[in-house]
Amino acid sequence: MAKTxxxxxxETGYSRTTITMVLSGRASEYRISARTQKxxxxxxxxxxxxINQTAxxxxxRRSHTVGFVAPEIANPFFARFMxxxxxxxxxxxxxxxxxxxxxxxxxxxxxxxxxMERGVDALVLAPCAPRPPASARKRGRRTPMVxxxxxxxxxxxxxxxxxxxxxxRLLTAAVMASGAERVVFFCGHPDNPAIAERIAGxxxxxxxGEKARVLTADDDSAAAGEAMMQALLADGGELPSALxxxxxxxxxxxxxxxxxxRSAVPPEMIIATFDYDGFLExxxxxxxxxxxxxxxxxxxAFSSIAAQIGGKPAAEGTRTIxxxxxxxxxxxx
Amino acid sequence: MAKTxxxxxxETGYSRTTITMVLSGRASEYRISARTQKxxxxxxxxxxxxINQTAxxxxxRRSHTVGFVAPEIANPFFARFMxxxxxxxxxxxxxxxxxxxxxxxxxxxxxxxxxMERGVDALVLAPCAPRPPASARKRGRRTPMVxxxxxxxxxxxxxxxxxxxxxxRLLTAAVMASGAERVVFFCGHPDNPAIAERIAGxxxxxxxGEKARVLTADDDSAAAGEAMMQALLADGGELPSALxxxxxxxxxxxxxxxxxxRSAVPPEMIIATFDYDGFLExxxxxxxxxxxxxxxxxxxAFSSIAAQIGGKPAAEGTRTIxxxxxxxxxxxx
DNA sequence: ATGAAAGCGCTAACAA
DNA sequence: TTGTTAGCGCTTTCAT
Numbered sequence: 077m078a079k080t081x082x083x084x085x086x087e088t089g090y091s092r093t094t095i096t097m098v099l100s101g102r103a104s105e106y107r108i109s110a111r112t113q114k115x116x117x118x119x120x121x122x123x124x125x126x127i128n129q130t131a132x133x134x135x136x137r138r139s140h141t142v143g144f145v146a147p148e149i150a151n152p153f154f155a156r157f158m159x160x161x162x163x164x165x166x167x168x169x170x171x172x173x174x175x176x177x178x179x180x181x182x183x184x185x186x187x188x189x190x191x192m193e194r195g196v197d198a199l200v201l202a203p204c205a206p207r208p209p210a211s212a213r214k215r216g217r218r219t220p221m222v223x224x225x226x227x228x229x230x231x232x233x234x235x236x237x238x239x240x241x242x243x244x245r246l247l248t249a250a251v252m253a254s255g256a257e258r259v260v261f262f263c264g265h266p267d268n269p270a271i272a273e274r275i276a277g278x279x280x281x282x283x284x285g286e287k288a289r290v291l292t293a294d295d296d297s298a299a300a301g302e303a304m305m306q307a308l309l310a311d312g313g314e315l316p317s318a319l320x321x322x323x324x325x326x327x328x329x330x331x332x333x334x335x336x337x338r339s340a341v342p343p344e345m346i347i348a349t350f351d352y353d354g355f356l357e358x359x360x361x362x363x364x365x366x367x368x369x370x371x372x373x374x375x376x377a378f379s380s381i382a383a384q385i386g387g388k389p390a391a392e393g394t395r396t397i398x399x400x401x402x403x404x405x406x407x408x409x
Numbered sequence: 410m411a412k413t414x415x416x417x418x419x420e421t422g423y424s425r426t427t428i429t430m431v432l433s434g435r436a437s438e439y440r441i442s443a444r445t446q447k448x449x450x451x452x453x454x455x456x457x458x459x460i461n462q463t464a465x466x467x468x469x470r471r472s473h474t475v476g477f478v479a480p481e482i483a484n485p486f487f488a489r490f491m492x493x494x495x496x497x498x499x500x501x502x503x504x505x506x507x508x509x510x511x512x513x514x515x516x517x518x519x520x521x522x523x524x525m526e527r528g529v530d531a532l533v534l535a536p537c538a539p540r541p542p543a544s545a546r547k548r549g550r551r552t553p554m555v556x557x558x559x560x561x562x563x564x565x566x567x568x569x570x571x572x573x574x575x576x577x578r579l580l581t582a583a584v585m586a587s588g589a590e591r592v593v594f595f596c597g598h599p600d601n602p603a604i605a606e607r608i609a610g611x612x613x614x615x616x617x618g619e620k621a622r623v624l625t626a627d628d629d630s631a632a633a634g635e636a637m638m639q640a641l642l643a644d645g646g647e648l649p650s651a652l653x654x655x656x657x658x659x660x661x662x663x664x665x666x667x668x669x670x671r672s673a674v675p676p677e678m679i680i681a682t683f684d685y686d687g688f689l690e691x692x693x694x695x696x697x698x699x700x701x702x703x704x705x706x707x708x709x710a711f712s713s714i715a716a717q718i719g720g721k722p723a724a725e726g727t728r729t730i731x732x733x734x735x736x737x738x739x740x741x742x
Numbered sequence: 743a744t745g746a747a748a749g750c751g752c753t754a755a756c757a758a
Numbered sequence: 759t760t761g762t763t764a765g766c767g768c769t770t771t772c773a774t
Binding site for chain 1: 459460461462463464466467472474481482483485488489491492495499504505506507508509516522523525526527528631658661662664665668673674686687688689690691692693
């Protein structure tokens with residue numbers, strides 16, 4: 077921690093104020109003489125100085141810090157989102173503090189609590205459970221906050237999400253337009269509102285007859301994908317002509333299971349999923365993907381909290397939709 | 410922020426000390442009467458209290474915070490490492506603050522600086538450039554630190570890494586044992602010491618004759634993989650019997666390029682790479698992978714900083730090796 | 743069993 | 759042009 081302002085003041089013979097002013101770059105504003113500035117600069121160049129942000133934060137009640145609580149940072153979607161959000165923050169001199177809840181509501185609460193105790197200027201949350209109504213939360217200056225990706229009905233905080241329902245509808249429609257007759261949708265974690273919306277969208281496009289089945293699992297993982305595929309295979313009968321998955325993890329598990337059971341993924345099966353992975357391009361199958369725009373989501377989330385930090389009253393219950401892209405790989409194959 | 414300790418003291422009629430004691434769970438230790446405790450507990454239950462960690466940190470000179478600077482958090486290896494490290498931290502009541510440098514040395518310096526200003530108790534760094542020698546850094550109580558994944562020669566800080574050279578040797582040997590005759594190694598970013606070591610290991614196993622070529626690119630990206638594949642194809646001649654890549658991104662780019670050029674990745678080509686991705690299992694090719702143990706790396710890094718925080722003098726220049734796993738996919742295919 | 747008081751390092755209004 | 763001063767909210771030693 078090198079020297080403190082007091083020490084520098086002591087040792088150069090100037091007052092703390094003077095030192096503060098030149099170190100914070102407001103020397104001219106306070107008309108510190110060039111000579112004084114130089115003396116102080118030189119002293120610092122020699123002895124070093126790292127500001128103690130803790131003390132500064134305590135005094136100014138700003139931490140120049142934004143908290144982000146992700147359900148699972150190992151999920152590439154959130155990793156990319158985090159990278160974009162961090163870039164937004166850095167551009168404004170803010171530091172992003174990322175934490176993950178592991179999809180555990182109790183951990184989510186603890187993470188939020190911990191970030192607030194540390195005085196973050198704003199919070200970005202991808203919730204894994206509905207939050208208690210505002211009235212139940214303790215009063216006091218509430219920290220600016222924005223929800224991303226997921227939105228539980230009734231939450232009054234602004235949410236930035238993709239239109240999961242519409243995207244699922246488009247994806248499913250594209251699958252059917254490619255000639256699929258029997259379509260199966262594998263869903264991890266249907267309690268998650270994003271997933272629930274995807275199911276709704278799937279139903280809109282595919283109907284709910286015999287030829288459009290939805291299988292669900294308790295969580296969003298490769299194991300869940302495997303389990304659903306096993307259930308499907310156990311049913312006997314022929315494979316569907318298209319497989320739609322709610323996430324890359326589920327897809328991965330499902331395809332691995334299929335490969336084990338049938339020695340290969342049938343190349344004529346249409347594969348559809350949310351989120352992009354480069355290796356999908358290598359499959360011989362037609363692959364259709366909804367690719368969310370993590371950078372745009374991050375920008376939207378950031379501009380919301382920036383506005384709130386700037387004093388703009390939070391837009392209660394607003395929901396902002398960010399467009400996603402429908403990508404078709406191997407369309408020519 | 411609800412109430413402060415002073416306010417609670419004021420409004421309940423007790424002193425700040427008493428409030429502190431019961432709120433920090435040391436009531437019995439200080440023999441606060443049960444009645445007093447109850448009164449205070451009730452008051453807090455009704456009005457709420459969130460401790461101001463900023464003030465606490467300032468006083469105690471501990472932030473219960475660990476900083477992690479990753480080169481690129483969107484890289485799944487670092488994302489998984491971060492998730493594991495966070496779990497270690499949480500178990501000890503520490504909060505992990507993750508930041509990324511984007512492989513930019515200037516950003517790395519800024520990130521470290523910013524974390525130190527914020528008073529993190531320790532730093533975990535995956536460096537993207539050699540750091541200035543300790544003597545050049547400003548004196549003062551140095552923050553406990555550990556390097557991960559990469560280690561620039563001459564750095565005196567403890568490093569936790571895989572044995573990149575040996576792993577590359579094993580990987581290459583496994584490839585050759587599978588019958589590959591002509592082997593090509595695509596490398597992103599050879600300035601990175603981890604990559605340089607991998608090249609050395611490759612050479613050990615494959616020699617440096619005509620049949621063992623190394624191509625390099627300036628960065629670690631899919632674009633780099635594509636460029637190297639294009640260069641290889643432009644050379645004419647037949648494809649190598651095995652392709653080794655320094656990272657998943659490079660592999661992805663290389664294979665996509667190959668697919669474009671030859672309509673498909675030749676299924677008899679052996680593919681080898683570092684780091685695992687579930688979709689690799691779906692390729693018809695024999696795929697051999699070095700799978701690093703992110704959780705073990707995280708545990709080792711954490712135990713090092715925990716020891717340093719606990720006052721153990723840093724083990725100068727120590728290098729700790731964490732075993733990786735050689736995985737062969739589709740060996741039967 | 744409880745309280746008083748000093749002070750962590752910094753900022754900023756006000757004085758000089 | 760520079761200095762004085764009063765805290766920010768908390769912990770902790772020492773009194774009572």
